Amino acid sequence: MKKNRMPFLQLFLLFIAVLITSCETKPSKPNILFAILDDATYSHFGAYGCDWVNTPNFDRIAAQGILFNKAYTPNAKCAPSRSAILTGRNSWQLEEAANHWSYFPQKFKTVGEALSENGYHVGYTGKGWAPGVAGEIDGIKRQLIGKAYNNKQLTSPTSGISSIDYAENFIDFLDTKNTPEPFMFWFGSYEPHRAYEFGSGIEKGNKNLKDISKIYSFWPENDTIITDLLDYAYEIEYFDHQLGLMLEELENRSIIDNTIIIVTSDNGMPFPRIKGQEYELSNHMPLAIMWPNGIKNPGRKIDDFVSFIDFTPTLLDLAGIENSGMQPVEGKSLSNLFYAENSGIIDSSRDHVLIGKERHDIGRPEDQGYPIRGIVKGDYLFIQNFETSRWPAGNPETGYLNCDGSQTKTACLDAKANKDTFKYWAWSFAKRPEIELYNINDDPECMINLAENPSSSSIINELKKQLYAELKAQSDPRMEGKGYLFDQYQYADKSGVNFYERYMRGEKLKTGWVNASDFEEL
Template sequence: MVVVFICTCFFSCKQQEEEKPVPNILFVIADDLSYPHTGAYGTDWIKTPGFDRVAKEGLLFTRAYTPNAKCSPSRSIIITGRNSWQLEEAANHVPFFPEKFLSHVEVLGNNGYFTGYTGKGWAPGDAGERELTGKRFSDLKMEAPTPSISPIDYAANFEMFLDEKPEEEPFYFWYGSFEPHRAYTYGTGASLGGKTIDMIDQVPPFWPDTDSIRNDLLDYAYETEYFDQHLVKMLATLEKRGMLENTLIVVTADNGMPFPRVKGQGYEYSNHLPLAIRWGEGIKNPGRVIDDFVSFLDFSPTFLEVGRVNFDSSGMAAFAGESLLPIFETEKGGKTDPSKNAVLIGKERHDIGRPDDQGYPIRGIVNEEYTYIHNFETERWPAGNPETGYLNTDGSPTKTVILNQRRIEGEYKYWNLSFGKRPSEELYDRKKDPYGLNNLALHPEYQNIKEGLKDELFRQLKAQKDPRMSGNGAIFDNYQYAQDSQRDFYNRYMKGEPFKTGWVNDSDYEKDFKEE
């Protein structure tokens, strides 16, 4: 009788656990936002109450990285759980997205989730008729505070999505802000945000410390706060509808801030991103700070696991990441898993602007102490060719200051850091040199460390069948750029064809540049 009672209780509890509804998922992604630029990380010149609430009531990650610091490839990694070098065309910016790779949003949609997005989903590129991030909900507009901010009312579109959702279905919603992507309306951080340049405690030492650069940072802060305001509204909507506690909320960004030496590069501000996760019913001991290294590769396996989707029947290609559920389910803070001690980074072609649409291929590994970067094509310009405006760096007051310092004053220090050619290997001590200014790769006393990191990086890349490891890296350059109007840009431009490149300034083009 006792045995029967115990068994009955066990199976009853197990049945209740299995019958517990799967969570809703709200994936929130800013466009070009670096760690540590939210209040929860101690940045006091940017106010982010929405992000800070998610962190306080959930988990705050201090070592979250995108493997590829550019819009399209970073988002491709998020939706597939695979590294760039495992995604064929989708390794590049503005690609044709390969048919063979399913997104986790498509899979969740095929397994009972009502899916949708507002703002910027997977982009830019060509995915054909596929809804890689769900059905579009961006029709509701509002009067934006500046001409540079999107008029899409993200929060209102989220409410419309919830109104359309069948009552019995869980939801997956992707809130993709277009902010703080450029362009900015110069001076709005001060005039509309009420900020002053002395609020910024430090300008990163890879840029000059000038008033115009500080104002550029304030404009970035203003647009970051705008992104967060819509998150605040979405949290309030979920709370009002009684849906907050069973919604897994992930807040992050696709890549680092749109400034020289950051977005589109491979340094700390490029790939290291903010991440906070809240799930009232699914995270033990909320309020923890997590110091494990986690990668954007981990999102897809996490979402499939919480959605109770069997991977073997999902149709998705093998993941390179791991589910974050063990971190949710432990009560520990700090380092919860000693094996999560490093991440891989890399890139291929980002924006066009080199001969024959070539990219700037790199691979790297980041651990607690060091960042090692391997540059494969050192004769190429890292941010794009000077004569075509360094197209992999958005136009900005900061970029203009650095370019003019070289042109007018003959000052090369900051230009070299942002635009100059690079050696085949870079090694930085992350504790002594957090901004990555002192390359240790040629120092004799660091050769064993460098070789050890290179061996580990290449071992993992070979295991993942990276074409760069088998001498077939040129395949990435040969994939077509998806926009006909910009394809083969360099060769066409140099022959005199006029172009509109709205993401850089006309003055960025170095028409009479001579390499020294």
């Protein structure tokens, strides 16, 4: 009998060793650091080849993780974009939350709430889900992404940069965490949202007008606009610096290896024809993700199309939450992309994304929106504008309120008065045709509408057919002849309700996000 004990013991020990090894190779529930800029276009980061914005920490995350080349928000405006992130559902699936400044519907639990209910320490600093009213459930105020950590303040370097000390508030958050529990922290920078301190990029960011050799062709080129762009760049760099401080804190606490760090923006830059619209530069977002314990073969660049609705199922998947109590999500987990080893296209089914919008800022009669649906597939962006009689950036007489005030906006508005420069006004503010089609590989600025060419009819029909089929499957009210519902949802900032009618009656209303000169006389 003694002769048989040794092989059995050896087999038992081998089994234990294999079991331990397998446990070591499978990551435990990761911590989550979700860092989101407020209004930044994907191409203005070093990892994407920009040489006039310095983003060493974003670039580090890309180099030590994954850089996504085709990440899109479904809706290029703050609140609806963040709603999609937190629910895993497209705008048209979110009732009131499809709109900017909405009352967040009770029926939609967020991923932050689900993580909190399943053992995660959840909180945020800076801008969370906003602007809007999160509401209450059973008399308790909702915390869509946990408790706010904003007590630590600093002297900001410019008048346009928030005084919230993001990094110190992250430390406060970590200090309140019970040792064994994982965390989810949302770093919501207020940068590079407007307004900027004009000239701060040059005066405080050590930038130079010569740093930018070319600007987008839909704006007039002058030193004022370049200065505006350099101020924008400086604020992105401020975000990146704060991000770097958070990475240092994770390293100091030896918890960075099992922390998944997601860095993106909510929508494109706050400049005419970008933020609040649905063009390539509006919806195409920066995205870098690092997770030392989980991502295989770091340093990869992935060309699969991914949408913001993919974040929620990804986080639920990695946290091991099968019964979240959330409404069904439309997105797909990104985890298979993390565990792959190649660059390029990993999942051939990820060959497109859907985009769209309803009401953003007010300023049209009856608080109407500017409804759009679109699809990005392959090299093409197809857009359908449903209400072409409306002004896409808001009415002229009420200041084009869906375009933030700036030196660049002023230059484009001033261009309207001269027939030689009128095109700069038209590209950003004029009414648009029902159908637009762009080859975003050849024309990322979306300047040549291929829908005007009869030879594009087949690709238009193909993309429209797919778009409509998916929207119907997702129960988009606009596909059921009920698009009016989005305009009927009340604007949650009561001071702005019925803005157009009140303004036209002569009432003095606050519009701090635009300039007085933006309002045109009829």
